[in-house]
Amino acid sequence: MASSSSAQLRLMSDLKSIINEPPEGCSASPLSDENLFVWSATIFGPDETPWEGGVFSLRMTFGQNYPEKPPRVRFTSEMFHPNIYRDGTLCMDIIQDAWSPCHNVSTILTSVQQILRQLNSTSKISRLITREYVAVPVNPLIRNIRSSVSFLSTFWKQLWCVIGRVSFCFPVYNISSCKYSVRA
Template structure:
């Protein structure tokens, strides 16, 4: 494909891909789902050490639009999740993906933010009220459920 026919979104995605390959963020990886479509990526987040998420491998699908990086991508966990800020369909409730998005963010910074959200949820803005309630009212039970999920993610 000639450079002149590539969109700004494609050029930015190629730049994001190069950057994530050269210096991947700690505990995260991502790449396009297929060689012929830069707009759909598979990503993986490893559960951070010394948290209930430790040892888990969580998969995501990131879908970029033609207006990336002006508009945020759509991000969805494809692994089962139980988290105050993750809807039952895997979609994230994360301010970075809504009103706090800025073109200065890239795939690496997005994955790093999602990884930190795992261990530092915002129960005040719940996408999953059951998870938020358990997180706030019975932390040991919440942690136990997350550890089960982390083990299940390896199956």
């Protein structure tokens, strides 16, 4: 029981810290007021990476023995990265072998952002993803096209939902073949 109350105190301290001094490009809070042990987090894709402009959601689940043991951290957004399993679980040293009670929610989220900036080459989950990630540099023009087309696609999808069936065409960037296609 003492470990549970110490975990709750620590989580309340982490919440206060992330509210007062949030790490750049991150936010987190408990999913509900009733359960301090399950948090939802958001990370903005770091600049100059393939994830630039993206908004990614994570779930952090803390045990009764936090901060002595690390939380489980998992992306709820679909991710394509060499250090992230298909189910969204991260392969990250600070939530595994290198865990220390001095880490908190802010340091975890900052570490997740760092993995998006630079892959952890010592712990490759998927060799195929690693090969693609390393072999294909992200051209800034292509990245800008991706984000612009993504924005336009989202806009048209929302417009479609609002006004019903409308006949229109808009460009869709096909990343795998690096060509434009037009969909009606």
